[in-house]
Amino acid sequence: MTLVSFRTEVPMRLFHVVLPILLAAALITGCVSDSYERSIARSVASGPEDFLRKAVVGPQDDGTFVVATTQAIAPAGVSVAFPGRPTDLAVSPDGATLAVKTTGRASASAKNADIVFIDLASREIIQMLELPSGQNSFHSLVWSGDGQTLWTTDATNSLRSACRDAAGTMEWRDAVVLPGTSGKNPSAPGGLCLDEERNRVYVALSRNNTIGIVNLETKSLDAEIPVGIAPYTALQSDNKLYVSNWGGRRPAEGDKTGPTAGSQAVVDPETGIASTGTVSVIDLASGTVTTEIEMGLHPSGMALSPEGRRLFPRMTVLDNLLVGAHVVRGRERIEQTLALVYGLFPRVAERRRQLAGSLSGGEQQMVAISRALMADPKVLMLDEPSLGLAPRIVSEIASAIVRINNETGMAVVLVEQNARLALKLAHHAYVYEQGRIIRAGSGAALLADPFVQKAYLGL
Numbered sequence: 001m002t003l004v005s006f007r008t009e010v011p012m013r014l015f016h017v018v019l020p021i022l023l024a025a026a027l028i029t030g031c032v033s034d035s036y037e038r039s040i041a042r043s044v045a046s047g048p049e050d051f052l053r054k055a056v057v058g059p060q061d062d063g064t065f066v067v068a069t070t071q072a073i074a075p076a077g078v079s080v081a082f083p084g085r086p087t088d089l090a091v092s093p094d095g096a097t098l099a100v101k102t103t104g105r106a107s108a109s110a111k112n113a114d115i116v117f118i119d120l121a122s123r124e125i126i127q128m129l130e131l132p133s134g135q136n137s138f139h140s141l142v143w144s145g146d147g148q149t150l151w152t153t154d155a156t157n158s159l160r161s162a163c164r165d166a167a168g169t170m171e172w173r174d175a176v177v178l179p180g181t182s183g184k185n186p187s188a189p190g191g192l193c194l195d196e197e198r199n200r201v202y203v204a205l206s207r208n209n210t211i212g213i214v215n216l217e218t219k220s221l222d223a224e225i226p227v228g229i230a231p232y233t234a235l236q237s238d239n240k241l242y243v244s245n246w247g248g249r250r251p252a253e254g255d256k257t258g259p260t261a262g263s264q265a266v267v268d269p270e271t272g273i274a275s276t277g278t279v280s281v282i283d284l285a286s287g288t289v290t291t292e293i294e295m296g297l298h299p300s301g302m303a304l305s306p307e308g309r310r311l312f313p314r315m316t317v318l319d320n321l322l323v324g325a326h327v328v329r330g331r332e333r334i335e336q337t338l339a340l341v342y343g344l345f346p347r348v349a350e351r352r353r354q355l356a357g358s359l360s361g362g363e364q365q366m367v368a369i370s371r372a373l374m375a376d377p378k379v380l381m382l383d384e385p386s387l388g389l390a391p392r393i394v395s396e397i398a399s400a401i402v403r404i405n406n407e408t409g410m411a412v413v414l415v416e417q418n419a420r421l422a423l424k425l426a427h428h429a430y431v432y433e434q435g436r437i438i439r440a441g442s443g444a445a446l447l448a449d450p451f452v453q454k455a456y457l458g459l
Contacts, residue, residue: 076331191233248276362393
């Protein structure tokens, strides 16, 4: 197997969650400066109606929303308002329920709505679930395969699960403690990945700079795997776990560093800001990091285009694409990404009204890659995109991968057994054998390597 890396008509029926913050504007005398008061007075005197219109934050009579910066947002589709700010969301496996992770309260006196559950058929809130204690973390909601359990992390040191009762209501069940480095400080868990085959959860422990392995049978933290600085989230592909490191690689001797949440991150010597970003690749069999891939600044969310494509066959091509865009805010951004996808794969545009199950294997692979792009990821991960495809289709997909990298600057991680294809495309390449890296270098260098030529290229 060769792993390579690269540098760096939306329908109105579509349901988008547009989630305004429900705020009230108030001017409290004595808490602002004299110059600020005079500025407000001038604004009211010069245009009182205009000033009051801009000052009203929230839903407007024309269906738009005004946010705290006095900008107006015109949502696409249907809006569902609830307390707090959304930080993540996940659709249940049966497609019936949307779970939304939020910052909690709409006001200091209101009850928390840490997890909001929305019925996708009626588009109505069916439940708001408050954390037993503390606040939500910055990322991650994951449903179990049967849709009966939802996993999430809090802001300090816990992995939590909520389960459906006999009436279908979600209730908190398990809480697994994830200690910080000293046993007392918060580990600040973030993104997580559910591995039901091994009965594990992998959790990014941001302040520990590790991935925590939680045993779901014992409900305990079994081990931690050191990764980069401030891991953000994790994504599994077979026996590999990919971890995006927000703070980049660990410092080496001679690096200029700066403090970040109890750690030292590599920084730019002139500006003092973080200067690296990486993805750690973990071999789950050995529990070790096999390589660290440079990705540019602050990699966060990742999207996987899986081997085998895994489309929704009874949905149209367009609806499959829009499933990938469920985490993207704003109709304009979705339309821009659709235009990019249609430019990369004209056949996807031509067949957007067809059922995905009616497409050829090559066309389905194009849709699978396009759906991953619709999530607007920082890193695009492709697992065997050439699998079972005709040479002509492989060539089209290879050209699209190069265009994605060149035209958008998006980093691409490609796992591919077609070594000749992979090495021709890659800036950097790694050759794996039985879970170990046996060769690494530029794609061109490995193409010229006698060992690689004999073992993988048939020369």
